[in-house]
Amino acid sequence: MNIDDFNLLSKLIKDRSGLTLTKDKAYLLESRLLPVARKWNLKSLDELVMRLRTRSEAGLVRDVVEAMTTNESFFFRDIKPFDQFKQVVLPYLLQSRAQTRTIKIWSAACSSGQEPYTLAMMLKEERQKLIGWNIDILATDLSTEILAKAQAGLYSQFEVQRGLPIQLLVKYFKQAGDRWQIDSSIREMVRYRPFNLLDDLAGLGQFDVIFCRNVLIYFDQPTKQMVLERMAKQLASDGFLYLGGAETVVGITDKFQPMVNHRGIYHHGNATAAAKVAGL
Template sequence: MIKIEDITFVAAEAYKRSGLVLSTDKGYLLESRLAPLARAEGYPSIEALIAAARRESNDRLLWAITEALATHETFFFRDNTPFDLFKQEILPVLSRARGNMSTIRIWCAACSSGQEPYSLAMILEEEKARLGGLRFEIVATDMAPRVLEKAKAGVYSQFEVQRGLAIQRLVTHFDQSGDQWRIKPNLRSMVTFQKQNLLENFSGMGTFDVIFCRNVLIYFDADTKKRILQRLAAQTASDGYLIMGAAETVVGLSQDFAPVEGRRGLYGRSGAAKSAAA
């Protein structure tokens, strides 16, 4: 059983680095997620791992602990609704607004191991005949180097590709090697992966037409959510969109975004919110 003082220490360090909120009743979470890390780092127990991090103020170890505690759950076309909205409504609206030969920029924040941006790349590849001369730039970020390396490699297990991928998309967009599936080079080249912590400055990333920030803010406290939403708004085009998770909302947290009527999880810049299909 992990001691309360160890949980408190780890929770404070994780919050400082990632905004992740961990209450003291989350000992079971620490046990399940830190046990593999302790073994990998050569410590006989979680307690020894935490003691070393505390004793040495070891920044690398504290970051490893933070990354282990973060939730990296993702799969292809997770919760189909955002992808349907992107394909059927957002793309036509932006296509009309931007005109031919423009570049539409998309940001997938907290992309984990890459399934979300690659899902978007598949849609764009499948729709390219209807998109004319439009160009697309997908930027995918995460704070955890380990999952970013997996995302960049674009290699997934049989279990991972079975989660959310129709067989037709699998055989069209992946090459099989044994029991592994590798995303095809044309899709891989459509996505740029980079390390980015949402708590840190991201103003240098430029302006985006669509930002996917799904199932991330639920792990933050209200003040952190407000700060991140304010900064996301500054990176969103005046007629751009923010897509959040089904359990997330900007209501009571941001005056910069407003819900798009009848579209769950879809938000436009305040003053420009509209029906996506309008």
């Protein structure tokens, strides 16, 4: 791939998704975009680039961008964040939201749904504590194709074996041919909608917890800062932000601070918010 074609594709992908591609990732463009070229009856990547240069086709642009997004996810990924949610965050929210009896959670860049469904199953397991509560889980992703899979709740044997405890597989899944489908009672706990993290977040509403794990690693520094500062506006003053193990707010924004003794969880950087969560 020549440098002009690489620059065109990398700029398009960054502008539309925030994903930053370095020149050593050119092989990813070739491997992921050749199927897109075939889908559009184009003979090569060169023809695909030429089509992008000469025509403005929203469907083709969407397919190119979605092909480059990373859809790696599995149930109870890295386990500790979910243990923290059950042992630390949920008890705090049950106490602090006792008057409204409402908990709002956003799973950003949710991919094929394992993260929001993990949260839904965990909350289902705590249902005796949540009688009379309104639990709202919003899950979003840039890719409409991956969201369709998430909404269907159908997973391969490999996907359900990867992180999902056997007792929850037996309890909340039924075999459907060579795949497993999660129970409708769990699917109905999650609202899915397409959403680009580069867009204005105000329309999503306010949240008590935001999961945005293993997403920011693909963004450059200014984009990380923009997304985090927009999220700060949508998170309750004593809310919780989850990032991936390789991600941090340090050196990026002062809108969030790491929670002491709880790696991977962040709270608002203002003194009032810090005081509210200091007892955790």
